[in-house]
Amino acid sequence: MKREKQLLKGNYAIAQAAIEAGCQSYFGYPITPQSEIGEYMSEKMPELNRAYVAAESEVAAINMVLGAGSTGVKAMTSSSSCAVALMQEGLSFIAGDEIPCVLVSVMRGGPGLGYIYPSQGDYYQATKGGGNGDYKIVTYAPSSVQECVDLTYKCFYVSQKYRTPVCLLADGMIGQTMEPAVINEYPYEEINQSEWALDGAKNRKPRFIASIEREQESLRKRVVKIFEKYNKILENENIFEKYETEGAKLVITAFGSIARIAKAAVKKARKNGLKVGLFRPIMVNPFPEKIVAEIAQKVDGILDIELNCGQMLQDIKASIASCATTIPVKFYGRPAGVMMTVEEIYKQIENVYKEIVEKKYGTACI
């Protein structure tokens, strides 16, 4: 069946995609700018005889997700910034328990209560985690409403396949943007969870899902096993966008909402003869270090653009350091507040291009 394009708001696209993906249990607590997700789920989930609970807090919501996920169903919550902070303990447990689940994080500007403006200030929160112990939250960052749909599917699939929490990291702009998108059919195979999930110990030994490990060696092994999983995810489930990076002298790195504005600026730069490309990691955790390193070896400089004070920047720098390249890495960022314009980013590109590329080759190379 061919699906029609609809005019969709990012948050509704995420909610509809979750339902299409077979999300059986949703738990959430309202917080702007993602409240539409919970509202949509409150209506649709009961209609489909699936679970919706208005949790009393985000602490409760993530632990409801833990319980639901432990039975093998596709479980999900959505939240934002200071409220995602409340979920960190639960996420650490879920990662340690190896329970599949999806967290939709629609960032606000922070710190503290901040406000609802578009921001990417929670890149650290998503990718470095606030919970305790050695674990990662696999994270995908959409930059369009269509990607909200496609990556919600990806999040459910990866979480189910690798039994790990996966985060869809959007922001107020993506969540609130309306643009045409298609709710395609869920494109992935269903992963059988019956070998480990809890459903009552009938004709088998009881199962125990927990993060506690009393033996030193088994605790070490558990962490090693979890990290092997992250390596596999990086190998098999990594997605990114490269735009005009071939032959580029300067590459712009950006993710999520700002990446699409950066892309427009890169297009303009190319039109004006500047050899500029864009690298947009879509999976931002585990971070595609090798790909950034490969790009870094072929260019003269990198300009990282973010709606924060330089968070992904640290991953970019680490990637470059990993291949012993010493190209300059410039940063242009702005914490929560006003979205950057194409013109503004273009000016930055021009300045950095002059500073790095033209200095090296002279203006002739333009």
Place this chain on the structure above:
Amino acid sequence: MGRIVLNRDKCKACYLCIDACPKKVLGKDKTVNALGYYPAAVEKQEDCIGCAMCARVCPDIAIEKVYK
């Protein structure tokens, strides 16, 4: 007559069973068990009426079975 199946290596010597037994069937063992405790011991099997009070109060499920 009743009969108690007591796993002496599960006993942690709280002796709640000794207090619970209406017929004073149970006492304290003179040798330590695998856990290092002096476990409860069946001393007067012949007096046991199989009421299972000892098993009900045993927090360690050391009294595994009671027959009547």
Place this chain on the structure above:
Amino acid sequence: MEQLVYKKPDSIKDDFKISFCPGCDHGTAVKLVAEVLDELGVRENTIGIASVGCSVFSYDFFNVDIVEAPHGRSMAVATGVKRSKPDKIVFTYQGDGDLASIGIGETVHAMTRGEKVTAICINNTTYGMTGGQAGPTTLIGQVTTTTTKGRKAELSGYPLKISEMLKEIDGTAYVARVTLDSPAAIMNAKKCIKKAFEAQIKGLGTGFVEILSTCPTNWKMTPQEAHARVRGEMSEVFKPGVYKDKVSEAQ
């Protein structure tokens, strides 16, 4: 012919290990929950929630599927399990610190929603596993490692009366407070635990049993002295009894 009158419940693992201190009522409480699961014939259809504290080692003995909750979050985890698998029997096994201090929000709201789960709470007036600090139920005057001169109300407030509080919540179907200080009390406790599971099975709401329990190690008492304390000062403040029983009303 010899007749078997008591045996280890099937809902306790064959290779069980009771990890509690000598004379601790936890073991008896666990055993009663297991006996009730056996009697109701639901062992193979049950998912238990282990909490943090002395009850974390539930997997050492319960012969049922178990998921571990972070400290205090058992009722939220139970909600997630039950809403996803409504045909399963779901229970939490929590201490008073877990259920009534750090987890009181999750407890109150799960019960407000009338989640069809059963919550068993061990109230021993202290944080047992961490070495006997004052908790939400510590009695006035009680000496703990954080109230070395006895709990003073003006400094650290009053003991929380869990059952009295939870009975007022519309979503609870069964609320009882029991003790385990004698064979008769144990038999009564089992009856109450069974009712708390029936509340769930009959879809009436949340079933809750608060078990006044001993902590001989941290109270620095013999198990016998500890039971005397349960009968005495603990029962004076936390009055045992059935506080709410929609199960019997429904029959």
